[in-house]
Every structure is written in C-alpha cells, then in structure tokens.
C-alpha cells in the first residue's frame with residue numbers, strides 16, 4: 001500500500017469506528033480531502049487510492065491545480081468543494097469550478113451566487129457558514145443572522161445542502177459542533193460540514209455529514225502544512 005492509501009484507510013476506519021459508536025452509517029458521511037497547499041504530485045496518490053472529493057480554500061490556487069486535465073484526467077467523477085472565504089466578484093469563477101461551496105456567509109454573496117448560477121447554468125451545493133464562536137477574525141454569519149440569511153438563500157434559489165462551521169482553535173470543539181447541529185435541526189437543513197484532522201471523530205458522533213480533512217491525509221499528523 002502507498003503511504004497515501006494507508007493514511008486514507010486509517011482515516012476511513014476512524015470514521016467508521018466513530019459512526020458505529022453513534023449508530024450511524026459511514027455511508028452517510030462524506031470525506032473531503034483538503035488539498036490546499038498540496039501540489040499535484042501529493043494529490044495524485046490519493047486519487048489513485050480512491051479518494052474523489054477534494055477541498056480548496058483559494059480560488060486561484062484551485063484553478064491552477066484543478067482547471068486543467070493533469071489531475072482531472074485521473075478520474076471522471078472528482079468533486080471539488082470550496083471551503084475558503086469567497087469574494088462576491090469571484091462567484092462566477094467559483095460556480096464554474098466547484099461542485100459545492102461551504103462558505104456562504106452574507107447576503108451580498110448569496111445574491112452574487114444566485115446571479116452566477118443563472119449565468120453559468122450550474123448549481124453547486126451550498127452550505128451556510130456559521131461563526132459559532134463569534135470570532136471577529138473568522139468568516140461565517142453570526143448565529144442570530146442565520147434565519148434571515150437562510151431565507152434569503154432559499155428565496156434566491158440556492159441549493160442549501162447544510163451548515164458549516166470552523167470552531168475556535170485550541171478549545172474543545174464538541175460544544176460548537178453541538179450548536180451547529182442544533183441550528184440545523186431548528187431550520188430543517190440536513191447537512192453538517194464540520195470536523196477536521198484533530199476532531200473529526202467527535203464531529204461524526206455529533207452528526208457531521210461532511211468532514212474536511214487535510215493534515216491527517218497528506219502528512220505526518222504532527223506536521224501541519
């Protein structure tokens with residue numbers, strides 16, 4: 001087995017273990033390999049090992065890596081997730097390249113994405129990012145603005161796949177995951193994009209449907225990119 005397939009197998013078995021504990025099916029949990037900062041030579045072994053969903057947080061970097069055939073040509077059914085901050089004036093380019101956008105967090109972006117979808121004829125899955133820790137430096141809509149933003153997004157015809165969060169660093173993530181899960185239930189949305197290399201098992205137990213995992217798949221887990 002290649003190192004990439006060993007890491008992938010280890011992460012998948014940890015997901016399965018957490019899912020069993022929570023009496024969930026691992027099939028209901030999508031593993032997104034966060035390939036930001038990794039080049040084609042690092043990504044290719046993961047595709048060879050069967051990974052199909054990838055996440056990027058910078059549009060330009062993603063266009064350079066995934067716009068051509070070098071990686072795209074390796075498998076027909078790759079799915080790209082945008083997980084970074086998105087400027088409204090880049091909505092068209094993002095809509096062209098990505099199958100899902102996890103960082104919809106303000107009315108101006110909702111409107112820009114609605115126009116981009118009309119222009120391109122593409123309808124990526126959208127997640128509303130919620131600033132669960134009320135951190136000034138982070139993206140995400142404030143918890144109390146979520147109902148209004150969801151209404152606007154649904155009214156504009158965006159396909160709302162769920163909610164997304166990036167909890168505060170260096171503290172227990174579980175309460176923030178639980179808050180996101182509660183907000184999703186309250187507003188009747190099904191997807192929960194939460195859980196990264198350090199906390200994905202916890203996220204699975206609290207209901208995550210989309211895990212965004214970088215370090216654990218690409219490198220020695222102790223070495224952040």
Ligand SMILES: *Cc1c(COP(=O)(O)O)cnc(C)c1O
Pocket residue numbers: 034036057083084166196197198212213214215216
């Ligand atoms: C980098 C990143 C991740 C992955 O983080 P790891 O700790 O490397 O697994 C997940 N989500 C977002 C939004 C990121 O920017």
